Amino acid sequence: MSVAQDIAPGQRAISVETIGMTKVFGNLTALDDVSIKVAPGSFHALLGENGAGKSTLVKCMMGFYQPSGGALLVNESEVSVPNPRAAHAHGIGMVYQHFTLVPSLTAAENLVIARADTPTVIDWKKERKALGAFLETTPFKVPLEVPVSSLSAGEKQKLEILKQLYLDQRFLILDEPTSVLTPDEADEVLGLLRGMTEAGELTILMITHKFREVTAYADDVTVLRRGRLVGSGRVEDLSVEDMSRMMIGETEIRESATRTVQTQKKLKLELAGLFSDDDEELPAIEAISLKIHEGEIFGIAGVSGNGQSELIEVLSGQRTLNDGRIFVDKKPYEPERGQMDMFKVFGFSEEPLKNVAVPRMSVAENMAFRTFDKAPISPFRGWLSPPPMRKQARELIAAYRVKTPSTEEPIENLSGGNVQRAILARELSGEVDILIVANPCFGLDFASVAEIRAQIMDQRNKGAAVLLVSEDLDEILELADTVAVMSEGRITYQSPMAETDRATIGHAMAGHH
Amino acid sequence: MADTTETSGVRMQSGTSFELVDRLRRSSEFFVIPLLALVVSGLLFSAFLLTLGKSPLEFFSLVWRGGFGTSFSWQNTLVRAAPLVFTALCVAIPARLGLVIIGGEGALVLGGFAAASIAIPMVGWAPAFLMLLAMFLAATIAGGVWIGLVGALRHYRGVNETIASLLMFYIAVSILNFFVEGALRDPSDPNKPSTKPIGSENMIGAIPGTDVHWGLLVGILLCIALFLVMNRTTFGFAAQIAGGNLRAAQAHGLPVGKLMVVACMIAGACAGIAGFFEVAAIHGKANASLIAGYGFTGILVSFLARHNPLVIVPVAIFLGGIAASGGLVQRRMDLPDATVLVLQGLLFIIILVSETFYGRFQIFRPKGEAA
Incomplete structure (x- = not known):
């Protein structure tokens, strides 16, 4: 089925190399003469800001794009990948940032239908036996017989990886694979993958922007900036400072604003027992109650899809409230234009083009x-x-x-x-009393991230009450004065930032509270 | 990429003259693409004629002659263009909010019917001015409520406005038929079930020196007024936000439901006015002749004009001309007069396809910027 089978068992990982890979779109050179070599059985990290050319590079390797110049080598011999199917045939597979599984099918069904040679009539007895035998060979454990929709994000991500292994892809490209996982889940998945590379089973190229993951799991790192390769080497030889300097170049990063001590503790925004449904009319948030004071950043952490977006929508008038009240300055508040102006309520969120702009x-x-x-x-x-x-x-x-x-x-x-x-x-050029922010830095480059976080801190220092909902735990840790965790539509954990730490919050996010 | 945006960031500083050039370059796109769509439709229609063994050249020269060649044909064209202006506005205004209303014909029919019904008891005693005013108000209110209902159904009950407006057209026709074949039927007219006439002395005359009634002028003024409403008022701006991104409108506390209902009421009122002029200037009574398809051709006009009220006027005249030439084409080329409908249909499809081409062409972009 693939070249991988020619290699001795136990050493099935393949090497992939690009030579002078270039991709031009119109008058934009997205990728300029990039050569990287990923040795068999290594864990290689690809770093770069948004728009640095990381996805263009892997899309060229996967056959989604045809490079304008350059070559792709698999196991030292040049190959051509006119389409993703050809890439798969060479053993190159990709795990995307977002899930590509069919939610209503079970894990077993998802695996079997993913195969290129699925027969018209599937002999499930035989397939299950084969799947069982296959699972024995991998460290990943996923329940096979329940619909994917009932799996946790971590299990889904493991299943995505299993799918690639099942298809016998021995070179895996992972596109920010941990963005939807809790810190514990991320560590587990990356740890298992690391184990497989050490055993020579697998080669990994991981796109990421989290230095923590690079230093903990990767052997080598390549850094792209504006489509060019600007640095590479062994992870052990590089410090985080080295890598971040390569990523952002000479761009000046705004220092994170210092947190001034706020003496006033006047209650500004209070949510009292909010209930609301999601688009399927199932309960999305239940009994959300919290108090935010002037000059306080109230951070809500949590894994994506636990009701955070519904909460934000309720507060910004995009979703109707089933029950509960919102109070500003102890007066009832409705998110409509007159009251937004009167109480000076502002906000912004991820994907502004989708949520708050036309x-x-x-x-x-x-x-x-x-x-x-x-x-x-x-x-x-x-x-x-x-x-x-x-x-x-x-x-x-x-x-x-x-x-x-x-x-x-x-x-x-x-x-x-x-x-x-x-x-x-x-949103911020006028006077702001209440600021409602959701994942403000999602998908942005370093300079913008630093800038935006500093602006949020500025507003806090000026006395605004800030509600910050973020799936990026680091963002919460950096900004929040008070942290809460949302899980399955409820606030399951709340603590002043000074009295908690990353691990405690991480466990609460995973539902261990 | 970062380099180009940096330089353009600097150019931005040079101020308003650049903004003007930039805006011109961008707006030319909205002119060139529909024009290309027209040319493509013409070519496709020519192919259609050739398969029938007819000469496209003869067809287009007949359309020219029948629609625009003589002062007689011009007048015929303009009489047909007048209702199209109003019914196109019925599509264009809700379109700013992202609503696709295709039932303007229903508001036209009801508007005409309401105008005739209020006029009949007034025949004989009321001065023409008073009667026309009452008819005008009745028509705008009937049309406005009719399409306003569609907007309300959409916002408060989630009913698809396109389907609702179309289905309500059939209801409007039934209402008309119910009354003109029953309670309001003129017994002295044995041929076609109609209301009693409003009296020729009460009808709106033609613009002096022409056969074209005043409706066209009112339509043009209404287009200008609504252009200003949509582009120079906070209502129009809020409607544009709600139409461009409902979530953004909600996040800024805009009253989306109210905007939708009001826009639909304005739209319905426009179509109602078309009905008013059909009764007060053309037919002199309400009957099935009101159902002439102006409401549906208006959809095409509005899309061709990209829902811009100012562009609606020339486009309505253009399509009025095509419709006016139908008879000539039928007589001279031995083609059914539905042939021009084929041309209209083709135009509509090509226009819809051309919608996908906006923003795709480098030529309409400021220099140095990737499409």
Whole structure:
């Protein structure tokens, strides 16, 4: 079935090498002369910021893209991969950031249908026996006979990896494989993979931006920046500082804002027994109650899909509340425009183009969503005047260093960091009393991340009550004054940041509370 | 990539003259792509004619003559364009909110019917001015409520507005038929079930020196007014936000439901006005002649105009001309007059396809920026 079978058992890992890989899209060189060598049985980390060319590189290796130049070598001989199927035939498989399993099928069914040679009539008795024998050869344990939808994120990710092993892919590309896992789950999965590489069963190329994972699990590292290879070497020879300098180059990173001591402890925002349903009308959040004071960042950690997004939607008026009340300054609050203005409630979230911006409208228009019905943009009731709108946009663009060709550019054409900066400019340029933030740095480059976190801290220091929901535990650890964990729609753990630590929060995220 | 955005960031500083050029370059896209779509549709239609053994050249020259060649054909065209302007607005305004309303014909029919019904008891005693005012109000209210209902169904009950508006067209037709064949039927007219006439002395006359009634002028003014509403008012801006991204509108506390219902009411009122002019300027009474398909051709007009009220006027005239030439084409080329419907259908499909091409062409982008 694949070349991997020609190699002696026990040493089935294959080597993959790119030579001068280049990919040009129109007038953009996404990948410029990148040569990397991944030795058989090694665990290789691919580091780089968003847009550095990591995904372009692996897409060229997988046959999703045809490189404009360069060659791909598998086990020292040149191969061509016109499509992903050809890559699979050479033993190269990929595990994506998001799950590709069929939720309503069981693990066993998902594995069998993934095969290229699935027969029309499946002899399940025989297949189950074969699957059992296959599982014996791997360290991953996943329940085979329950629907995938009832598996935990960690089990799903293991199943994704198992699927690749089952298909006999001996070179695995992992695209940020731990982004949906709890810290404990991440350690388990990466530990098992590490074991397989040490046994010579597998070669791994992992895209990541978490230095912790690189230093703990990888043998070698390659760093890309703006499509070029800017550094590589043994992980043991490099410090985290070395690697981060390679990743971000000379870009200046804003220092994280210092946390000023807040003496006032006035209660600002209170959620009292909030209940709401998800899109399938199943309970999504249950009895959420919490209190946020002025000058406090209240961080809610948790694995994706435990009701955090529904909570944010309820607070920002995107989802109806079944029961419970929201109070601002002890007065009932409804998320509608008049009250948002009166109580100075602002917010932003991940994927702004999806959640809080209109992709086809211009930068200037998007920046005016809070102000379009107030003077000077609306000089008298009902009327709207574009020149002051553009003037406001020019000022905000300069103040928040948004890179855009003009105020008239549709906001969807800006890079992710610049879209988020434009939204930040809109939400934070006035006086902010309450800030509701969800995964604000998701998918952004280092410079933007530092900038955005500093802005959130600034608002806190100025006395805003901040609710920060984040799936990135490091973000919570860096910013929050009080931390809570959401699990299955409930707050299961809450503590002042000073009295807790990463491991405790991590365990609470996994449901051990 | 970062390099190019940096340089363009610097160019941004150079200020408003650049913004103007930039905006012109971008807006040219909205002109060129529909034009290309027209050309492609013309070519495809020519192929269709060739398979029938007819000459495309003869067809297009007949369309020109029948629609725009003489002052008579121009007037014929403009009379047909007037209702299209109104029914196109019925599509264009909700489209800003992302709603696809295709039942403008229903609001037109009901508007015409409401206008006739309120006029009949007034015949004989009310001055023409008063009667026309009452008819106008009745038509706008009937149309506005009708499509407003569609908007309310959509927002409060989650009913698909496209299907609802289409189905409500059939209800509107039934309401019309129920009354003109029953309680409001004019017994003196044995041929076609109709309401009693409003009286020729009460009808709206033509613009002096033409056969074109005042509806066209009102339509043009309404287009300008609604263009301003959609582009220069906070209502229009809020509607644009809600249409572009519902979640963003909610996150900024905008009253999405109210916006939807109001936009639909404006839309229905426009179609109702079309019905008013059909009764008050053309037919003089309400009957099945109101169901002439203007509401449906209006959908095509609005899409072709990319839901821009100002562009609706020339597009309505263009399609009015094609419709006006139907008779000539039928007589001269021995083609059924439905042939022009084939052309309209082709146009519609090509226009819908061309929607996917926006933002794909480098030529419409400022220099140095990747598409």
